[in-house]
Amino acid sequence: MILEQITEQLTETLTSRVLTLFGHAVDRIVLQAPPRLAMGDLATPLCLELAKALKRKPRELAEAMVSGLQLPMFVQSVTVEGAGYLNFRFDRGAFTAAHISNVMAPGAATGERVIVEHTNINPNKAAHIGHLRNAVLGDTYVRCMKWLGHRVETQNYIDDTGVQVADVVVAFQHLEPKSLAEVRAMTEDPSVRFDYYCWDVYSKMAAYYAENPEAQQWRRDTLHAIEKHEGDTFEFASTIARAIVKRHIATMLRLGITYDLLPKESDIIALHFWDRAFELLKSSGAVIQETEGKHKDCWVMKLDESAEFEGMNEPDKILVRSNGTVTYTGKDIAYQLWKFGLLDRTFNFRKFSTYDDGHILWETTSGEGDSNAPRFGGAQKVVNVIDVRQSYLQKVVKEGVRQLGHAREAENSIHYSYEMVALTPATAKALGIDVSEEDSKKPYIEMSGRKGLGVKADDLIDALQSKAAESVREGSKREGLTDADVDQLGREIAVAALRYFMLKYGRNKVIAFDFNEALTFEGDSGPYLQYSTVRVENIFRKMAERGVESKLDPASLDALTLNEGLTDEMWELVRLSAELPSAIRRATDALELSIITHDLFVLAQKFNSFYHKYPILNEKDPAERQRRAVCADVFRQTMRATLGLLGIPVPERM
RNA sequence: GCGCCCAUAGCUCAGCUGGAUAGAGCGUCAGCCUCCGGAGCUGAAGGUCGUAGGUUCGAAUCCUACUGGGCGCACCA
Numbered sequence: 001m002i003l004e005q006i007t008e009q010l011t012e013t014l015t016s017r018v019l020t021l022f023g024h025a026v027d028r029i030v031l032q033a034p035p036r037l038a039m040g041d042l043a044t045p046l047c048l049e050l051a052k053a054l055k056r057k058p059r060e061l062a063e064a065m066v067s068g069l070q071l072p073m074f075v076q077s078v079t080v081e082g083a084g085y086l087n088f089r090f091d092r093g094a095f096t097a098a099h100i101s102n103v104m105a106p107g108a109a110t111g112e113r114v115i116v117e118h119t120n121i122n123p124n125k126a127a128h129i130g131h132l133r134n135a136v137l138g139d140t141y142v143r144c145m146k147w148l149g150h151r152v153e154t155q156n157y158i159d160d161t162g163v164q165v166a167d168v169v170v171a172f173q174h175l176e177p178k179s180l181a182e183v184r185a186m187t188e189d190p191s192v193r194f195d196y197y198c199w200d201v202y203s204k205m206a207a208y209y210a211e212n213p214e215a216q217q218w219r220r221d222t223l224h225a226i227e228k229h230e231g232d233t234f235e236f237a238s239t240i241a242r243a244i245v246k247r248h249i250a251t252m253l254r255l256g257i258t259y260d261l262l263p264k265e266s267d268i269i270a271l272h273f274w275d276r277a278f279e280l281l282k283s284s285g286a287v288i289q290e291t292e293g294k295h296k297d298c299w300v301m302k303l304d305e306s307a308e309f310e311g312m313n314e315p316d317k318i319l320v321r322s323n324g325t326v327t328y329t330g331k332d333i334a335y336q337l338w339k340f341g342l343l344d345r346t347f348n349f350r351k352f353s354t355y356d357d358g359h360i361l362w363e364t365t366s367g368e369g370d371s372n373a374p375r376f377g378g379a380q381k382v383v384n385v386i387d388v389r390q391s392y393l394q395k396v397v398k399e400g401v402r403q404l405g406h407a408r409e410a411e412n413s414i415h416y417s418y419e420m421v422a423l424t425p426a427t428a429k430a431l432g433i434d435v436s437e438e439d440s441k442k443p444y445i446e447m448s449g450r451k452g453l454g455v456k457a458d459d460l461i462d463a464l465q466s467k468a469a470e471s472v473r474e475g476s477k478r479e480g481l482t483d484a485d486v487d488q489l490g491r492e493i494a495v496a497a498l499r500y501f502m503l504k505y506g507r508n509k510v511i512a513f514d515f516n517e518a519l520t521f522e523g524d525s526g527p528y529l530q531y532s533t534v535r536v537e538n539i540f541r542k543m544a545e546r547g548v549e550s551k552l553d554p555a556s557l558d559a560l561t562l563n564e565g566l567t568d569e570m571w572e573l574v575r576l577s578a579e580l581p582s583a584i585r586r587a588t589d590a591l592e593l594s595i596i597t598h599d600l601f602v603l604a605q606k607f608n609s610f611y612h613k614y615p616i617l618n619e620k621d622p623a624e625r626q627r628r629a630v631c632a633d634v635f636r637q638t639m640r641a642t643l644g645l646l647g648i649p650v651p652e653r654m
Numbered sequence: 655g656c657g658c659c660c661a662u663a664g665c666u667c668a669g670c671u672g673g674a675u676a677g678a679g680c681g682u683c684a685g686c687c688u689c690c691g692g693a694g695c696u697g698a699a700g701g702u703c704g705u706a707g708g709u710u711c712g713a714a715u716c717c718u719a720c721u722g723g724g725c726g727c728a729c730c731a
Contacts, residue, residue: 028671035674045673048711058711082674083711122731163730298729321729328731389726391658419659420725443723471693493693505667508659510724517666517680521693524667524679531693539690586670598668601678608694617690632690654693 001105002074002098003578007031007042009072010088014046014065021064022054033579037568040079040087041575047084058084074098093563096574100634103577104641107149113378115339116142118385118416119156119252119259122164123241125202126195127251128454129513130387130421130447136502136647137418137593138385139257143645144588144596153376156259157335158363160241161266162328164449166222168198169236171205174218180232180239187243195247196456198240203452227269227325238266249353249361251457255495256647258355261376262363267347268335270366274326276343277334278319286403287319297322303399317396329393333400340401340409341378349373381412388417388508416591418507422446423455424514431455444512455513464494467519468527472654492649493527499647500526503597524601526648532604533639533650536632539616543629548617562627569610570631576603577638584645600642607635 011029018024026046034043047061054061062080069078076091118138121131138154145152159165172178178186186192209215225233245262252258268274278299281287287299299320319330337343348369352361362373386394394415402410422444428435433453439445447454469490472481481489501518505511521527542548566574580599587595616632619625643650 030671030673032670032673039674043674045712048673051711085674159731295729300729318729323729325729327729332731388659390731392726393731422724446725475691475693509667510660512666514666520680522680523693525693527693528679531691535691535694542690583670590670592670594668595670598678602668605678609696611690612686612695615690653691 001102001578001581002095003575004582006072006074006090007582010042010044010075013070013072014044014086017065017069018046018050022050022061024050024053026050033575034085034087037572039081039085040089042075042088042090043081043085045085047086051084062086090575091563092566092571092574095578096562096566096571096630096634099574099578100630100637103634103637104580106147109151110149111151112380113151113153114145114381114383115153115155115377115379116145116383116385117155117157117339118142119248119257120159120386121248122159122162122449123244123248124164124168125199125244125449126193127248127457128447128449129457129460130454131248132255132457132460132498133418133421133502133511134385134387135252135257136255136499137416137507139252139255140499140503140593140596140646141383141385141416141588141591143647144584144593147645148585148588153379154258154260155339155376156262158241158245158262158264159328160238160245160264161223161226161269163219163223164202165237165241166219166226167205167209168202168240169226169233170215170218170222171201171208172236172240173222173233174215175205175208176201180236183236184239187239193247194243195251198244199449199452199456203450206450223325246353251461253355254458254461254491255499256649258359259361260374261349262352262361263335263347264364265331267364267366268331271345271347273334273338273343273345274331276345277337278326278330280337280404281319281333281400284404286400295322301396301400301403303396329396332393332397336382336397336401336413337404338377339379339382340406340412342401342404342406342409346377349376381414382409383414383416385416385418388419391415391417414591416507419510420446421511421513423453424512427455427514428453430515444510460518461494461498463515464497464519465490468493468497468521471521475654489651489654492651493521493530493654496526496530496648497521498526500529500597503593503646506594507592527654529600529604529639529643529648530651531654532607533636533643534652534654535611536607536636536639537650538653539629539632540636542617546617548625562630565624565627566631567614569606569613570627572606573603573610573631574634576606577634580638580642584642596642596646600639600646603635603638607632 010031014029015026018026029044029046031042031044034040047058047065050061051058059080062084065086066078066080071078074090074095075088077089079087081087116138119131119135121127142152142154172183186197187194222233225231226237249259287301289299290296295316295318298318300316300318302316317329318327319333320326334343338346347364348367349362350365350370350373352363354360362376384394394417398410398413398415401413424444425435425440425442428445435445445453469486472486472489497519504524576599583595583599587593610631614628616625616628619628640650
């Protein structure tokens with residue numbers, strides 16, 4: 001916050017000075033921390049850029065800029081260094097005193113309504129680690145956006161009438177027949193892990209289709225029956241979908257991931273969202289019916305003239321099949337329009353469940369709604385967290401919104417794309433999966449629900465949890481810990497390890513999943529951040545226990561005292577802490593949350609180094625102890641707040 | 655074939671809109687617990703930033719071509 005203010009003021013000052021001195025207008029000024037602390041706290045290569053335009057030597061320009069330059073508050077000095085950089089140094093004490101009461105202060109409310117859609121797992125099988133990447137990215141993004149002051153609504157779309165659910169229905173009706181009552185009993189039996197059970201059922205069904213292609217008629221009939229509510233097929237599908245969605249919600253809750261609303265595809269159909277969207281698309285000419293060629297009788301969106309789709313063999317996208325049924329993309333356009341409040345109708349809502357903290361999870365319904373439901377939808381910005389492989393579909397959705405004349409909403413339709421989580425051949429073999437000779441040469445193997453190939457989310461969390469609990473038991477400081485405490489710690493550490501693992505890679509990197517890497521609690525990991533935080537909390541706890549004066553009340557902070565003795569190591573903790581808010585802004589703008597984990601890791605490293613070098617509890621000089629304690633406190637506050645944004649809990653001890 | 659993405663230390667990755675001497679983690683080697691908790695700290699070794707051109711005062715970063723790998727290009731989602 002304070003750093004952002006300084007940067008803003010310096011930008012203004014420098015811009016106007018360049019204008020008055022040289023009559024030159026600059027449109028942006030790069031101000032960043034120089035590579036080494038000795039070079040100062042902020043620097044700009046401004047004069048190097050100016051040199052060319054003004055045909056003068058950079059250092060000469062720099063000298064002219066510097067003399068008599070009015071410096072903002074907290075900036076103590078400016079020097080010319082290197083080839084002509086302007087380097088600014090802060091008043092460390094004053095900055096620290098101002099920062100400590102302002103660490104990670106949340107942004108003011110912006111009033112902007114943002115819908116974030118994430119998770120979106122087909123409700124026909126257990127969640128796997130690829131789904132975890134999606135949910136962790138989405139949830140962390142939501143937490144950051146809320147911190148920045150936006151009003152965020154989290155939606156988890158349920159495709160309860162799609163092919164994948166239909167295939168499980170087909171399996172229960174044909175492959176290993178079970179009555180609706182039997183299936184329902186299974187979903188209510190706590191000893192059955194229904195999502196795991198369906199994982200196998202689904203892959204068996206897929207294998208059966210491969211062997212018996214004629215069986216695909218079952219799928220078509222089932223899809224039709226679901227859509228038309230014929231017999232008990234719709235009941236079958238919704239029973240299965242509902243039971244599995246509950247499992248997914250429970251799995252994600254283990255990681256602290258929650259939702260506000262579950263929009264269901266069946267309701268989009270029942271409430272005729274598509275029919276309305278279709279009318280709009282037809283009347284605007286965005287879709288037309290082909291009368292010849294291979295798309296004869298289909299309604300398609302013509303995209304061959306759009307620059308976005310240039311060069312594609314077959315850019316046109318079919319929204320309505322020749323048999324009159326709607327594709328997923330068609331429904332998705334209708335859903336997207338609703339999210340922006342551009343469809344002249346809405347869902348009804350009812351409670352799905354209530355989280356322990358009282359937060360209500362709502363679902364859509366085409367039946368009677370709850371009049372107490374909040375108003376969902378109608379956002380200014382919509383962010384869809386979806387795998388990069390669906391980029392084309394997301395572009396079509398965006399284009400559909402644009403062709404209906406909603407240019408601004410199209411621009412604010414953001415596809416938060418990320419690469420898949422794949423398995424290394426070694427991991428796949430370790431899971432007992434048959435790996436073909438060809439596949440074992442690849443760097444990684446794509447997971448496939450169809451083939452039943454993947455690591456289930458709950459299995460990974462279980463493995464992390466038991467490994468973490470084991471480490472706690474082996475730890476030296478576990479006296480007085482009950483079994484319940486150990487379990488609790490194991491859970492918290494597992495969450496940290498997993499969420500950090502999913503966030504630390506850039507979103508365009510394929511994660512080739514490796515158990516050893518995911519299970520690491522050392523070095524660049526979530527537990528390292530937790531451990532560092534537990535350490536700093538311990539210091540303050542012990543100070544309180546032993547009655548050591550820590551003098552942290554703002555009134556007693558003396559900027560000069562601080563300034564005199566703040567070493568580079570101490571100052572670096574403060575400055576890195578002050579840089580985090582802008583890092584979070586950059587991270588959300590670029591949809592690159594790894595920036596946050598990286599910066600936080602660097603900060604924790606600095607702290608651990610500081611920790612070993614500067615004891616606090618045993619420091620006899622009160623002024624020196626206070627300086628150290630202030631820096632430790634800055635770190636403590638930063639970690640508490642930022643780990644919260646990452647969804648990583650801070651344990652009592654480890 | 656067309657489009658998107660990836661290529662940086664032995665391995666896994668950072669490197670923010672082009673800026674100062676390219677950095678971490680893991681692994682390897684050498685050290686550090688009578689001292690706030692060793693899931694930690696200190697140090698060492700380890701690099702032609704895939705290749706070749708180009709733009710620029712300045713390129714891992716931007717442009718072009720190429721090489722290797724991945725993913726898309728359904729009347730599936």
